[in-house]
Amino acid sequence: MSAAPAACDFGLIGLAVMGENLARNIESRGYSIAVNNRTTHVVDDFMKRFGEGHKFVGCHTLEDLVKAVAKPRKIMIMVKAGKPVDELIDHLLPLMEPGDVIIDGGNELYTNSIRRTKYVESKGLLFIATGVSGGEEGALKGPSMMPGGTPAAWPLVKPIFQAIAAKVGPNNDIPCCDWVGPDGAGQYVKMVHNGIEYGDMQMICEAYLLLKTTLGLTNAELYDVFSEWNMGELDSYLIEITRDIFSVKDPDTGKDMVDLIMDKAGAKGTGKWMSQLALDLGVPSTLVTEAVFARCLSALKDARVRASKVLTGPTEKYTGDKKNFIESVRQALYASKICSYAQGYVQLQAAAKENNWPLDFGGIALLWRGGCIIRARFLERIKEAFDADKNLENLLLAPYFQDAIKKSQPAWRHVIETAVKLGIPIPAFMNALAYYDGYRSERLPANLLQAQRDYFGAHTYERLDKPGTFHTEWIQLRKDPS
Numbered sequence: 001m002s003a004a005p006a007a008c009d010f011g012l013i014g015l016a017v018m019g020e021n022l023a024r025n026i027e028s029r030g031y032s033i034a035v036n037n038r039t040t041h042v043v044d045d046f047m048k049r050f051g052e053g054h055k056f057v058g059c060h061t062l063e064d065l066v067k068a069v070a071k072p073r074k075i076m077i078m079v080k081a082g083k084p085v086d087e088l089i090d091h092l093l094p095l096m097e098p099g100d101v102i103i104d105g106g107n108e109l110y111t112n113s114i115r116r117t118k119y120v121e122s123k124g125l126l127f128i129a130t131g132v133s134g135g136e137e138g139a140l141k142g143p144s145m146m147p148g149g150t151p152a153a154w155p156l157v158k159p160i161f162q163a164i165a166a167k168v169g170p171n172n173d174i175p176c177c178d179w180v181g182p183d184g185a186g187q188y189v190k191m192v193h194n195g196i197e198y199g200d201m202q203m204i205c206e207a208y209l210l211l212k213t214t215l216g217l218t219n220a221e222l223y224d225v226f227s228e229w230n231m232g233e234l235d236s237y238l239i240e241i242t243r244d245i246f247s248v249k250d251p252d253t254g255k256d257m258v259d260l261i262m263d264k265a266g267a268k269g270t271g272k273w274m275s276q277l278a279l280d281l282g283v284p285s286t287l288v289t290e291a292v293f294a295r296c297l298s299a300l301k302d303a304r305v306r307a308s309k310v311l312t313g314p315t316e317k318y319t320g321d322k323k324n325f326i327e328s329v330r331q332a333l334y335a336s337k338i339c340s341y342a343q344g345y346v347q348l349q350a351a352a353k354e355n356n357w358p359l360d361f362g363g364i365a366l367l368w369r370g371g372c373i374i375r376a377r378f379l380e381r382i383k384e385a386f387d388a389d390k391n392l393e394n395l396l397l398a399p400y401f402q403d404a405i406k407k408s409q410p411a412w413r414h415v416i417e418t419a420v421k422l423g424i425p426i427p428a429f430m431n432a433l434a435y436y437d438g439y440r441s442e443r444l445p446a447n448l449l450q451a452q453r454d455y456f457g458a459h460t461y462e463r464l465d466k467p468g469t470f471h472t473e474w475i476q477l478r479k480d481p482s
């Protein structure tokens, strides 16, 4: 199939949905690209569909692929994450040469990227693990890209990566791709992006449930509400596609598509990773965790159907003003979203400290402005907040966000009170408010918790009035219960 001259600018392995689209994107920017896939007829199909008149070289073997790429070679792996990537790296290493670059573009646990960076570097080659966001369409037209790995590899791939990435800015020329940091930093940032995406999606679904349950809005009315929201501070890709979803009819039945879809959600794992890693770091990323649990609860469809027949709740109906409530839900969504991003950034800051990554937090917000699922107007405000104070402890403390929450707080609390009264489950909204109230509390009840731990396990405690570590003989000092 190939026997091509060693002239291609780039090589790509894995022609499933992401690889195919990325390859086409790279070629469309004027680069020649050699492509390969484990199942070789996929390469043939690809060449039949896109080969003619384009600078693709189809390769049936990894040997042919490596031969087809100019040195220093830049070869990207875009296959199912995990073991297949390790196997491919092991196949490629003896075929490639010191100075060549292996790039993994899959969704990978960052510790695997750290391990692979060390391994590939130990063989004299360079490694990049890059987050790629934007799904199928982003991969083709311009994804958001978050590369990390061997720093020396960045200048070699920068022109291609920045050419294919989404562009933003007044002249549409600022690429949503820049170097994130060493080894697994890019994958960590991509994971936090995905975790924030989980939170955003769950919160939008809660807004939908509130509007549908309390006000009985039709999908046509929901379309109008989301259209309006997308013109203001919530302006984002996820609000835009949610609006669009409300307009789609099922071609078979003519009914609204959204009403025909089973209310049972799955997950591929990046949200769970972020949540698990937050626990490891001891940072409260409660929104992503709640969003993962909300999907788990949704997946218990059969159990929920059974429980719905026996468990009771309030039967009251909402009687307030419709227009005001829609605006309150919008404000509650915005305030909750601010908390979710604040948590994501706190986790990134903790991970940067633990791994010695010199992350540019404002710059990361810019990488997400275009191409990716969480792209939003709001990200500009995050960039400004970190520009004003690069050591900002929590986004909630930035003047813009302080003010935004101050303005939306009464509405946020009203929406939650209403949901509690009517028995509507909005765990992410509630969780966000609990985080906000907890974070702004000078004193929490952990004094009592420490006393309990010391009582039953002599775990000791610190005191407010003097330094040191203390233990109390609680049983000797307690009031005699008899």
Ligand code: NBP
Residues within 6 Å of the ligand: 013, 014, 015, 016, 017, 018, 019, 037, 038, 039, 042, 078, 079, 080, 081, 083, 084, 087, 088, 105, 106, 107, 108, 132, 133, 134, 135, 136
């Ligand atoms: P998939 O994750 O569905 O993987 C399919 C590809 O992996 C095929 O090319 C397949 O080859 C290849 N492959 C497998 Br499976 N096992 C292999 C092995 N042992 N050796 C070599 N190749 C193997 O593809 P995708 O949805 O395009 O995603 C690619 C990566 O990008 C994943 O890590 C994914 O998490 C990430 N990602 C996906 C999206 C998205 O929206 N889909 C977005 C962002 C990132 P075959 O044809 O021979 O089976």
